[in-house]
Amino acid sequence: MSQTIFLGGRTHPITVSDEGYEAIVALVTAQRVCTNGCAYTADNPMVTENTCLSCLVNRQSYLRFVGPLGDPDEDGYQQFKFLTEKGNVYLTSTRSDYAAQQDSYQTLVHWGFGVPAVYRPPRGEEVKLYPHSWTVYGNLFSSVVVIEKSYDQKHPATFLSYTNGTFRELTKRDADMKRLLEEATDILEESKGEDGSYQYEGTSSNRIRDSWVYEVVSLIAAAVYDVKVRLTASLKTEQSTDQEAIAS
Numbered sequence: 001m002s003q004t005i006f007l008g009g010r011t012h013p014i015t016v017s018d019e020g021y022e023a024i025v026a027l028v029t030a031q032r033v034c035t036n037g038c039a040y041t042a043d044n045p046m047v048t049e050n051t052c053l054s055c056l057v058n059r060q061s062y063l064r065f066v067g068p069l070g071d072p073d074e075d076g077y078q079q080f081k082f083l084t085e086k087g088n089v090y091l092t093s094t095r096s097d098y099a100a101q102q103d104s105y106q107t108l109v110h111w112g113f114g115v116p117a118v119y120r121p122p123r124g125e126e127v128k129l130y131p132h133s134w135t136v137y138g139n140l141f142s143s144v145v146v147i148e149k150s151y152d153q154k155h156p157a158t159f160l161s162y163t164n165g166t167f168r169e170l171t172k173r174d175a176d177m178k179r180l181l182e183e184a185t186d187i188l189e190e191s192k193g194e195d196g197s198y199q200y201e202g203t204s205s206n207r208i209r210d211s212w213v214y215e216v217v218s219l220i221a222a223a224v225y226d227v228k229v230r231l232t233a234s235l236k237t238e239q240s241t242d243q244e245a246i247a248s
């Protein structure tokens, strides 16, 4: 039994014994370094193929290292998680030499936001919502964001997503949600200038953009959610104080 390896190019195959192959794998694993020559250590692991952590964060200096994401896959490759200042998750994998890539699904999961896995369109069968390509509106450090993805290449499904892991479809077919969308639009209407253009966070447009509406919706929904959480918490404290008073 034998194995084929290549050294310094793929033109001349070398056949080695199985035992020899094992020994070479062990030697290569022990001698492996980053393309800049850095040694891999527990504090400075390989985070993309042939690149160490410190060289990666040198290149993408807006990233802060979080750690491994899950366990290595069946081939032994490992994903790593990074965070930006705004809370976006970036991922690398030792399977490829790609730079760290933003991952909106892992960003939502990291902050505890609920992400639906299936969706029933107003007309038609239930469809799966795969984890890739979510668009996120709002502040990741708040308790509510708006998330959106197209479920059939054409039509977007939009949801309010809460840090308690729940979500609710943001659609005009839902009376509460319709009111929320109208409230946000009314607020944005007030930015209309004399030239007829609208302003939001330093940008200007001749119409109110959906992305603006979703950001304002997330702000309103987060404010309402935060008040509810605070009142529920203080109600619980009062109840337990009352019970203590009765008990004593």
Ligand SMILES: [Zn+2]
Pocket: 034, 035, 036, 037, 038, 051, 052, 053, 054, 055, 056
């Ligand atoms: Zn390095």
